Amino acid sequence: MxxxxxxxxxxxxxxxxxxxxxxxxxxxxxxxxxxxxxxxxxxxxxxxxxxxxxxxxxxxxxxxxxxxxxxxxxxxxxxxxxxxxxxxxxxxxxxxxxxxxxxxxxxxxxxxxxxxxxxxxxxxxxxxxxxxxxxxxxxxxxxxxxxxxxxxxxxxxxxxxxxxxxxxxxxxxxxxxxxxxxxxxxxxxxFNNIGAVFHPATTILNAARIEFTFGKFEFYFEGISPSVAKVLEAIDDERCKVMRVFNVEPITAKQWLKYAYDVEGKDLYDAIHSNSGYRDILAPTVLANRYILEDVPMSLVPISSFGKYFGIPTPAINAIIHLTSIMLGEDFFANGRTVESLGLYGMKADEIINYIELGE
The missing domain is CATH 3.40.50.720 (NAD(P)-binding Rossmann-like Domain)
Structure with missing residues (x-):
């Protein structure tokens, strides 16, 4: 034991x-x-x-x-x-x-x-x-x-x-x-980091509601409307494009909901709202919470950094990073994980894979 x-x-x-x-x-x-x-x-x-x-x-x-x-x-x-x-x-x-x-x-x-x-x-x-x-x-x-x-x-x-x-x-x-x-x-x-897709954008796009109600609403069921879900889908698409640089096929956020929770839907909005596991999970009470302080610098920023390093545009991801930086008064681009801070700068994609698989 x-x-x-x-x-x-x-x-x-x-x-x-x-x-x-x-x-x-x-x-x-x-x-x-x-x-x-x-x-x-x-x-x-x-x-x-x-x-x-x-x-x-x-x-x-x-x-x-x-x-x-x-x-x-x-x-x-x-x-x-x-x-x-x-x-x-x-x-x-x-x-x-x-x-x-x-x-x-x-x-x-x-x-x-x-x-x-x-x-x-x-x-x-x-x-x-x-x-x-x-x-x-x-x-x-x-x-x-x-x-x-x-x-x-x-x-x-x-x-x-x-x-x-x-x-x-x-x-x-x-x-x-x-x-x-x-x-x-x-x-x-x-890179199949679904928290990066679901958490920061949903939080920021519900900023006024969080600040006025102190998070007294269901984060997934009420915070993710059809239009918010479209933003999440754009972020997810950019994440997947960056991941494909490493010749690994990503799992989309919609596919992940099937994999993790056995729920399906015609689109991401429908799949999220079919997941009973998200029921009764309330929104954060303030903007300065882990959905931002963790998922922006430690999720969105590195995905953006790898995208920039390999020439993959990430405009939706970058927009959320910019907005959170303004709202919280912190430069997340500067403070987050990057290709450089992770010790991978100068490596090609196949060299990074070699390091990840063999440690050399």
Whole structure:
């Protein structure tokens, strides 16, 4: 029976820790700030609601990352992608040989950034770094130490960097969560980033409603109207064109809804509104939330950067980045992941693929 550490005690981290405990695994839970994790430190338990229910014990809940990962075969990082660099820096001195670190999800370029930071920090351990394409649950914390799982996805692609290490995921991660599908390489997990399609544009196009109602409306069912869905389709089309540079056929957002939730529709609007898993998920209460702060710099910006690098126009994506930069007063183009910051500048597409698959 594997020992698992979950990094991050937000909506996703609590849901995943509780779910894995429910399945009988020895789970530790780490969070940097004490206020979020203190109820779980006090009780040693997480309460699940929704698709799963019950009260489940956590073997260790702590703000000490060294003790959290000690002796843990698998480390599941469940934090916003803008925190990946910080987590890598915190983990670097304490990682052990043969530990598996999985970003849930990596967004776009997560594993590339994480591996690069570990190297910069002088980590010499043989560590396996992987990323998931999305998070396995739609979940929200309803109270401290209480998390509601709305829906578990049917399948979530995951891959190692480099891909030659994928067999280790088949032996471990696939046994723990069968819904994880081991795919060829991180091009698939990074560029089939559906959060980049659904989250930022929907948030920005509902900005006034969010600010006046503090998010008191259903994000997907009320926030995505037919005209908003057309913008999402344009963003999705640009994402797919950039992904094809690597000779990998993308999955469209509409196809992904069928893959992940088994729902269909005549167009993206219809498919989204056929997904019961999105029911009752409310909009963020403010604009400065992870749908912007994570999905713009760590999803849209790298897709735009790769597009520019390979001569693929991304006007709809760039428009959303520009608007969010204006609205939040932050230059996301400058602060996000780019070809340069990921250490890939100067490489051709086939050289990037070689690095992704072989690590060379």
């Amino acid at each position: 594997f020992k698992i550490c979950v990094i991050g005690a937000g909506n996703g981290g609590q849901a995943l820790a509780g779910y894995l405990s429910m399945k009988g695994y020895d789970v530790s839970l780490y969070n940097r700030s004490e206020w979020r994790i203190s109820p779980i430190i006090d009780t040693g338990k997480i309460i699940l609601e929704g698709e799963y229910s019950g009260e489940y014990g956590i073997s260790l809940a702590t703000t000490d990352i060294k003790s959290a990962i000690k002796g843990r075969e698998i480390i599941l990082v469940v934090v916003p992608a803008f925190a990946h660099r910080d987590v890598a820096e915190e983990l670097a001195p304490y990682l052990e040989d043969e530990q598996i670190v999985v970003l849930n999800p990596g967004r776009t370029g997560g594993a590339l950034e994480f591996r690069k930071v570990l190297k910069e920090k002088g980590c010499k351990k043989k560590v396996f770094v992987a990323e998931a394409q999305t998070f396995i649950f739609a979940s929200r914390c309803s109270n401290p130490g209480v998390v509601r799982i709305f829906k578990k996805k049917n399948a979530v692609p995951v891959s190692c960097l480099p891909a030659k290490d994928n067999p280790i995921l088949q032996k471990t991660l696939k046994r723990i969560i069968p819904e994880f599908e081991i795919v060829k390489n991180i091009v698939i997990t990074s």
